[in-house]
Amino acid sequence: MVGASVPSHDATACLTGVWKRAVSSGHKKRPVNLFIENVRTVRIVGVTLPAPAARRVKLAPSILACDFTRLGEELRAIESADWAHVDVMDGAFVPNISFGLPILAAARAASPLHMDVHLMIERPERYLKDFAEAGADSLTVHVEATAHIHRAVQQIKELGKQAGVTLNPGTPLEALRPVLADVDLVLIMSVNPGFGGQKFIPQSLERIRTVRRWLDELGSAAELQVDGGVSAANARAVVHAGADNLVAGSAVYGKDGAQAGLERLREALK
Numbered sequence: 001m002v003g004a005s006v007p008s009h010d011a012t013a014c015l016t017g018v019w020k021r022a023v024s025s026g027h028k029k030r031p032v033n034l035f036i037e038n039v040r041t042v043r044i045v046g047v048t049l050p051a052p053a054a055r056r057v058k059l060a061p062s063i064l065a066c067d068f069t070r071l072g073e074e075l076r077a078i079e080s081a082d083w084a085h086v087d088v089m090d091g092a093f094v095p096n097i098s099f100g101l102p103i104l105a106a107a108r109a110a111s112p113l114h115m116d117v118h119l120m121i122e123r124p125e126r127y128l129k130d131f132a133e134a135g136a137d138s139l140t141v142h143v144e145a146t147a148h149i150h151r152a153v154q155q156i157k158e159l160g161k162q163a164g165v166t167l168n169p170g171t172p173l174e175a176l177r178p179v180l181a182d183v184d185l186v187l188i189m190s191v192n193p194g195f196g197g198q199k200f201i202p203q204s205l206e207r208i209r210t211v212r213r214w215l216d217e218l219g220s221a222a223e224l225q226v227d228g229g230v231s232a233a234n235a236r237a238v239v240h241a242g243a244d245n246l247v248a249g250s251a252v253y254g255k256d257g258a259q260a261g262l263e264r265l266r267e268a269l270k
């Protein structure tokens, strides 16, 4: 049993702090299960959960912000990233239309990157098979967009793809609970979906902490992705809150090119 004193913010912030202390006090890379006794003390009670400090952070540039006249080049510019994030908007679920199957197929043909498709469309179950066939590696659906979120998640898995679930910033996190143990990815939207280049909503940090705690309590290895207004200025705080997968559009595809944008994010995370 290991005890550790932690800063007295709130209990979830303490959890992150304690984990790091546990890791640096001889439990490096060892999965641990933590029990918060009170806001200042925790106990290690098991060996089932991945240690957050050992988690590698994935970067997933959103091609929504790229120059579509040079899609191939723009994808090559992010080949050092982990995933390419593909935002599909239908003009109904969100007040904007982006692109659909042909652009995903073109991106798939142009790049070996993991194609991470975020479906901002109503009743996504109608198109899951089409997006899987067009080259998606992971498919993320909104809880607000379907009456059958559980069925949609199962469908994605039956298609052999990674299943993601997400929700708008105004939707209570509880809506995630019914499928939390089944998914490979949880996406916390840190802007209202529909447009790139918006400001990060600060309350998202608390939502990330909550979902991090839930995933850890479940012993889930699901990725915790954050999307919207992520930049070099806030990436560290987002990861500290518990994210391990960052989507960034305008912060990557900026004036000085995607490679420079990715480098700035990596520097910020060092």
Ligand SMILES: O=C(CO)[C@H](O)[C@H](O)COP(=O)(O)O
Pocket: 062, 064, 065, 085, 087, 118, 191, 192, 193, 194, 195, 196, 197, 198, 227, 228, 229, 230, 247, 248, 249, 250, 251
């Ligand atoms: O899903 C999205 C918008 O609905 C985009 O992926 C997201 O906004 C990324 O763009 P930026 O990093 O510029 O905020």
